[in-house]
Structure formats: C-alpha cells, structure tokens
Amino acid sequence: MALLEVQDLSVRFERRDEPPVTVVHDVSFSLEAGGTLGIVGESGSGKSQTVMGLLGLLASHGRATGHARLRGENLLDMKPRALNRIRGDRIAMIFQDPMTSLNPFLTVERQMTEALQLHRRVTRRTARQRAIEALERVRIPDAARRIAMYPHEFSGGMRQRVLIAAALMMxxxxxxxxxxxxxxxVTVQAQIMALLREMNRERGTAILLITHDMGVVAELCDDVMVMYAGREVEKASARALFEQPLHPYTVGLLGALPRLDAPGGAPLRTIPGNPPMPGNLGPGCAFAPRCAAALERCRTQMPPLESVATPPHTRARACHLPIRHDGALRAAPGVHA
Structure with a gap:
C-alpha cells in the first residue's frame, strides 16, 4: 500500500453570483515511503491548490473532492480535530511564503516548540533544545539566541529556513x-537539499516537492508530475522526463532552462503567451493556444491522460500529438523534442 495515495482530487471555489470555478481537475498520484515526487508547472497551474486541498487548508469558499489517503485513511473525510492530529506530525508542510506562514506576534521559539509539545508530549525545555538543534541544521547562526526573536527580526531567507527547520524537526x-x-x-539551497535527501534516505521520509526549479527536480525527485491549467499533462520518472519529454508543455519547460552546452549567445527559448485563467478554458487542450504543434482536434477535444510505453519506461501523458516509432514526441514547427 502506498503511504500517500491521491485519486481523482478536484478543487473548486464558490463565487458570489457566478458559477463555481474548478482549479484542480481529477489529479491522481501515489507516494511510497522514501519516495520523492516533484510537481512542476507555471504559476497558476494548480500545484499548491492540489496539496492545500488534500490537507484541508483551502480558503473557506473552497472544496476538495476525491480521495487522499494517508496509510489508508482518507484525509478528505476527516473532521478538523482529527486532521490537526496529523498535520504537523505525520504529514508536515514547508509553505512558500514565510511572511504569511509565521505569526508576527509570537517568538520563533513559541512557534517551533508548540507542535513538538502538542504531538510529542515533551517538556518545554526539551522542545526548546530540539528547536535550537533544528535551527543549527539549517545554518541559522547563533541559534540559541535567535530562537527568542520575532519573525520580523530575521531576513526573508532566514525566515524560510525557520519554516524548514520546524518541519524537519517533527x-x-x-x-x-x-x-x-x-x-x-545558492549555498544555503544546497545545504537544505542535502538535508532533505538525508531525511529521505535515512528515515524513509516521503517528499512531495512543488517547484518551478527543474534543476531541483533533477537533483531530488524520483518521479515528476507536470501540471497545466489544473490538470496532469505528463507523468514520468525524472530520468525519463529529462531524457525524452512527451508533452509539448514539458518540452517548453525544459527548453527554457539555461544550458552549459548551448551555443554561445544562443537565446533561451520561451513558451509564448500566458497560462489561461481558471474558469476560462475551452473544450479542448488548455495548452493548445500556446502550442506550435497543436492539431485541429487539440482545440476541440480534451486529450485524456493515457499510459505510454517507451521502453524501458511506462509513463502517462495527455496529448493528441503522435509519438514516433523510437518513442520521441513527433515534433512540429516550434516544438523541439
């Protein structure tokens, strides 16, 4: 049994005097103990709302449907009190914005030790010592003194490290x-990535990584799920995805990466246009207006997510474009497979 199994997860938000808008459509994935899954895509692709939905952290007008099972227990069916016993303990999250994730009225010590005292039933003194050790692991200098400070007394990067320390120490x-x-x-980033790898390999901690940084994905993740406009468009092992992307959007994301082997002075390739707004999607593939290889049916028929065999890999993609006999995406003008 998978440690975390998500099936047909959808997230929608109610709107006053307007129909509800769905921002995540039937997303499914699983995560084994010790596994690492990266979810990638541009801003607005539904990455963060996917995990907010499975953790019960949506805004008051949001609703998640489907299944999100942690060791067989469906998180979406749990009452808030039961979820609170799991969040921050069995499942922890490092939030993107440290300014809004830390309470400006509480010291760093109070915010870090609260979860330990609640979930582990340790003394305040023990909790404080473990919090100091966690801060030292993320390279906060003079941690024993700084732990008594308030968030506004830390730089943005140090606040981010506080969030990481709080999650890791649980x-x-x-x-x-x-x-x-x-x-x-870059230096601290490398240290944090090393800490995540250590937790993953030595403790078997499963990691779900949401990022724009494909370099971080290549370094840390076993598998990758690419999202666009709230839907999965490609799933593969990280190695297979980087070696042979099978969706034009994935090709575009990888093409926008700086490369050391690129000819001198060669410009970075970009994906033209902008992602669509939720609730403003046509009947076909949401990426079709930005895809130079789009077929006529791409604009009228939503491609299903289907398994694709590209030996030795089995993966999935949602695309009408045919695949060549050698397993590569059949390129059209503007698509560099």
Missing part, C-alpha cells in the same frame, strides 16, 4: 515542500 512520514528554496542563496 520527522514526518510525508514532507510537502512548496518552493522550499525560493528565498535562499
């Missing part, structure tokens, strides 16, 4: 990291 079964290294410099 040693959860599943760690969800939403852009965990965005505010960090």
């Amino acid at each position: 040693e959860p079964d599943v760690l969800i990291a939403d852009e965990p290294t965005t505010a960090l410099d």
Whole structure:
C-alpha cells in the first residue's frame, strides 16, 4: 500500500453570483515511503491548490473532492480535530511564503516548540533544545539566541529556513515542500537539499516537492508530475522526463532552462503567451493556444491522460500529438523534442 495515495482530487471555489470555478481537475498520484515526487508547472497551474486541498487548508469558499489517503485513511473525510492530529506530525508542510506562514506576534521559539509539545508530549525545555538543534541544521547562526526573536527580526531567507527547520524537526512520514528554496542563496539551497535527501534516505521520509526549479527536480525527485491549467499533462520518472519529454508543455519547460552546452549567445527559448485563467478554458487542450504543434482536434477535444510505453519506461501523458516509432514526441514547427 502506498503511504500517500491521491485519486481523482478536484478543487473548486464558490463565487458570489457566478458559477463555481474548478482549479484542480481529477489529479491522481501515489507516494511510497522514501519516495520523492516533484510537481512542476507555471504559476497558476494548480500545484499548491492540489496539496492545500488534500490537507484541508483551502480558503473557506473552497472544496476538495476525491480521495487522499494517508496509510489508508482518507484525509478528505476527516473532521478538523482529527486532521490537526496529523498535520504537523505525520504529514508536515514547508509553505512558500514565510511572511504569511509565521505569526508576527509570537517568538520563533513559541512557534517551533508548540507542535513538538502538542504531538510529542515533551517538556518545554526539551522542545526548546530540539528547536535550537533544528535551527543549527539549517545554518541559522547563533541559534540559541535567535530562537527568542520575532519573525520580523530575521531576513526573508532566514525566515524560510525557520519554516524548514520546524518541519524537519517533527520527522514526518510525508514532507510537502512548496518552493522550499525560493528565498535562499545558492549555498544555503544546497545545504537544505542535502538535508532533505538525508531525511529521505535515512528515515524513509516521503517528499512531495512543488517547484518551478527543474534543476531541483533533477537533483531530488524520483518521479515528476507536470501540471497545466489544473490538470496532469505528463507523468514520468525524472530520468525519463529529462531524457525524452512527451508533452509539448514539458518540452517548453525544459527548453527554457539555461544550458552549459548551448551555443554561445544562443537565446533561451520561451513558451509564448500566458497560462489561461481558471474558469476560462475551452473544450479542448488548455495548452493548445500556446502550442506550435497543436492539431485541429487539440482545440476541440480534451486529450485524456493515457499510459505510454517507451521502453524501458511506462509513463502517462495527455496529448493528441503522435509519438514516433523510437518513442520521441513527433515534433512540429516550434516544438523541439
């Protein structure tokens, strides 16, 4: 049995005097103990709302449907009190924005030790010592003194490290990291990635990583799910995805990465246009207006997510474009497979 299994997860938001808008459509994935899954896509693709939905952290007008089972228990059916016993303990999250995730009226010590005292029933002194050790692991200098400070006394990067330390010290079964290294410099980013790998390999912590950074995905993730406009468009092992992307959107994301082997002065390729607004989607593939290889039926028929065999890999994609006999995406003008 998978440690975390998500099936047909959808998220919608009610709107006053307007029909509800669905921002996540029937997303499914599973995560084994010790596994790492990266969810990638542009801003607005539904990555964060997917995990907010399965954790019961949506805004008051949001609703998640489907199944999200942690060791067989459906999180979507749980009452708030039962969810509170799981969140921050068996499943922890590193939020993207440290400014809104930390309470400005409470010291860092209070915010870090509260979960330990609640879930582990340890003394305040023990909780404080473990919090200091966690801060030291994420390279907060003079942690024993700084733990008594308030969030506004930390830089943005240090606040992000506080969030990471708070999540790591709970040693959860599943760690969800939403852009965990965005505010960090390259050196600290490498240290945090090393900590995540250590938890993953030594403790068997399953990691669900939400990121724009394909380099981080290549370094940390076993598998990758690419999302666009609230839907899965491609799933594959990280190695297979980087070696041979099978969806034009994935090709575009990888094509926008700087490459050391690119010819001198060669410009970065970009994906033209912008992602669609939720609730403003046509009947066909949402990526069709930005896809240079789009077929006529791409604009009128939604492609289903289907398994694709590209030996030695089995993967899935949602695309009408045919695949060549060698397993590569059949390129059209503007698509560099």
